[in-house]
Amino acid sequence: MGQATVQQSELQCQSCGGQCAFDPAQQELLCQSCGSLWPLATDDDHKAADEFPFDPDAPAAEPPFLQGDQIHQCETCGGEVVFTGAALSEHCPYCNGSVVRAVEEKAYETMALVPFRIDRDYAARCITDWINRRIAAPSDLTSLAAEGQIASIYAPFWTFDSKEVIEYWATYEEGSGKTRRRRRRTGRINIDFNDMLVPASEHVTPLIRDGILHDFKAQYLRPYRSGYLAGFAAERHHMTVQEGLQANEADKDLLIRNLIEGEIDKPNPRVERYRTDTTGIHYRRILLPVWILHYTYRGTPKKVVVSGIDGRTFGERPFSPWKLAGCSAVLTALTMAIGLLWGATGVL
Amino acid sequence: MAQVVKIINVYEANHELKQGSAGWIKTISGWTLVVFWLLITWFLATIIGDWAASGDLEQAIDRSWMRLQIMLEIMAALGSD
Numbered sequence: 001m002g003q004a005t006v007q008q009s010e011l012q013c014q015s016c017g018g019q020c021a022f023d024p025a026q027q028e029l030l031c032q033s034c035g036s037l038w039p040l041a042t043d044d045d046h047k048a049a050d051e052f053p054f055d056p057d058a059p060a061a062e063p064p065f066l067q068g069d070q071i072h073q074c075e076t077c078g079g080e081v082v083f084t085g086a087a088l089s090e091h092c093p094y095c096n097g098s099v100v101r102a103v104e105e106k107a108y109e110t111m112a113l114v115p116f117r118i119d120r121d122y123a124a125r126c127i128t129d130w131i132n133r134r135i136a137a138p139s140d141l142t143s144l145a146a147e148g149q150i151a152s153i154y155a156p157f158w159t160f161d162s163k164e165v166i167e168y169w170a171t172y173e174e175g176s177g178k179t180r181r182r183r184r185r186t187g188r189i190n191i192d193f194n195d196m197l198v199p200a201s202e203h204v205t206p207l208i209r210d211g212i213l214h215d216f217k218a219q220y221l222r223p224y225r226s227g228y229l230a231g232f233a234a235e236r237h238h239m240t241v242q243e244g245l246q247a248n249e250a251d252k253d254l255l256i257r258n259l260i261e262g263e264i265d266k267p268n269p270r271v272e273r274y275r276t277d278t279t280g281i282h283y284r285r286i287l288l289p290v291w292i293l294h295y296t297y298r299g300t301p302k303k304v305v306v307s308g309i310d311g312r313t314f315g316e317r318p319f320s321p322w323k324l325a326g327c328s329a330v331l332t333a334l335t336m337a338i339g340l341l342w343g344a345t346g347v348l
Numbered sequence: 349m350a351q352v353v354k355i356i357n358v359y360e361a362n363h364e365l366k367q368g369s370a371g372w373i374k375t376i377s378g379w380t381l382v383v384f385w386l387l388i389t390w391f392l393a394t395i396i397g398d399w400a401a402s403g404d405l406e407q408a409i410d411r412s413w414m415r416l417q418i419m420l421e422i423m424a425a426l427g428s429d
Contacts, residue, residue, distance in 0.1 A: 135356050176421060210371030211364055251370035258373055267424065314364055319356075324349045331352065335386050339393025343408065344401040348415055 011084070011230050014038065021231030024116040024308070029227050040115075040227045048112035048221040051161060051282035054241050062240065064106035069236070073102035079203050080105070081153065082236060084229035093151035093233045094203040096294035096301065107236035112221040113154055113287035115228045116308040123291035123306040124150060130304060130313040136323035141297070145304070148295030152308065154234035154287035156200035157209075158244045159218075161282040164191040166256060168274035172266035189263050191256065198248040200239050200285070206251055211314025212307035213288065220309060221286065237285045244283065351382045383423075391416050 011020050011029070018033025022040075029038040054060075069082045076097025092099050118126075131137065131145050166189050171182045197209055197216055222228060239247065256276065261269040289308025294301060297318045304315030361375035394415055398408035 135359070136352070176424060206369075207365075207371040207375075210366045210369035214366045254370045254373055255368075258368070312364075319353060321349070324352050327352045327356075328349050331355075331386075332389055335389045336393040339390040340397035340400075342390075342415070343394035343397025343399070343412060346398065346401060346411070348411065348418065 010225070010227050020227075022115065022228050024119045027115060027117075029230060038227075040222075040225060042223070045222055048223045049218040050111075051159070051284055052111070054245075054281045054283055056242065056245070056278075056281065059240075059242060062108065064108050064238070066104055066106055067236070069104055071102045071104045072099040074099050077203065079201075080235065081233045082229075083233050084226055084231070091149060091151065093153035093292055095303075096149055096151070105238070107238055108240075108285060110156070110224045110237055110287055111285045113224055113228055114216075114220045114289060114309055115222055116152065116232065116289040117220075118291075118306075118308055118311050120150060120152070120291065122311060123152075123308070124293075126306045126311045126313045127291075127293050127304050127315075130315065131317070134317050136319050136327055138297070138318055138320040138323075141318065144297060145293060145295045148293045150291055150293050152232045152289070152291050154229060154232060155204045155290050156235050156237045157204070157286050157288050158198040158200050158239075158241075158248075159195045159216075159284045159286060160193065160198060160245065160248065161195065161280065162193045162278050163280040164193065164256070165277040165279075166191060166260065166274050167276075168260045169272045170260060170264055171270050171272060172264050173268040174266070183266075185264060185266075187260075187263065189260065191259055193252075193255075196248070196252075197288075198244055198251075200237055200244060200247075201235050203235070204290075208290075208305050208314065212290065212305055212312045213309075214312060215310055216288070221284075224287075232289070234287055241283055245281070351385045354378065354382050387416070387419070390419075 012018070013020055013031035013034060013036055015036045016031065016034045018031045020029040020031050020038060022028075023030035023037070026037055028040055030036075031038070071080050071082060073080050074092035074095060074097045077092060077095040079092050079094045080102065081093060081099065090098060127145065127150070128142065131142055134141065167186070168189070169184070169186050171184050174181050174183050195216060195218060197213055199206060199209055256274065257271045260271050260274060291306040291308055293304040293306075293315070295304075296302070300318070302316040302318070304313060306313045358376050358379070361372055365372040365375060391412060394412040395408050398411055399405050402408055
């Protein structure tokens, strides 16, 4: 994948000719035959954090191209992944469906990636810890999850920077009781969005991003090299910059409205409308590492996702109806007890 | 039970989703139904408690209605803080 076909020579051990895979613990290529380690770091690694300007009024021509990858497509979710080195799997990392060889489609160049920093065993422990902390979860959830499949994938993301000058029209509440009124307010605020992560794949939801990618740091980025992909699956970038910006519009709108409400700092604010002047857009097309556990609970497929950077975990979980009923009963009984005592004492 | 699911989702979102992110804002919004459910339960219980103590249902409803208004004012004040 990347700018060229996976270079098999880079993935072969220079000592014994065996196949190498990226080792998250050492951050180097590890020969699967003789155990030799081969460094991947270069003097130019710092350039991986470089950002690229984008002018929405005059977008630069950026044609996608064939990269000579062997593509596998999921028969269930349609996801296209590239398996590098020994990573070849019969299952889609996103949904656990079957994958088949597919004809390569044109894709955009990936600029950088954050290599996996945690291995499968650590990810499995993070998942177990996360599941054990669920409130009102079914008792058999831990054992069901232990039977699930853990897959690794480099998922495509954007980072966007932008400067926003926002003019807003809003209302807020003033007074109380019969004197309560809504007041109008207009204002202007400046917001700088820096390294805003945006999923570049329909298979990665914003909730997954907000659940596990808290601590994205640009200094973790490394230049795109097949060595970092060896032993892992990866999805390629298929969106133009304009499409990436559009995909983020709903979330950006929510964040801007939330920031305006914080700026108003009055009770019950409501943003009627706003106008924003966006400048200084910079972007990166990157890959971020995630471990995904696929498990099935009563016929419903679910997934738990672990950040390959720091092990932060988030996912889908079922509830136990009996435990929920118990929690509801306790909460209702507590509320009723307070109400009964309050009423019986006659206190206003 | 849907209200308890919401409470748990909000609790987990506050501990696990990135604070201030779009996913966090979406998950923690929609508290109105939970508060409405708790207020209705509390309001009805105050009527029953007052009625049991005073024996006068009409007066108990009047006093509980006033308690509800006071509670709403307190919550509005806390919300504005």
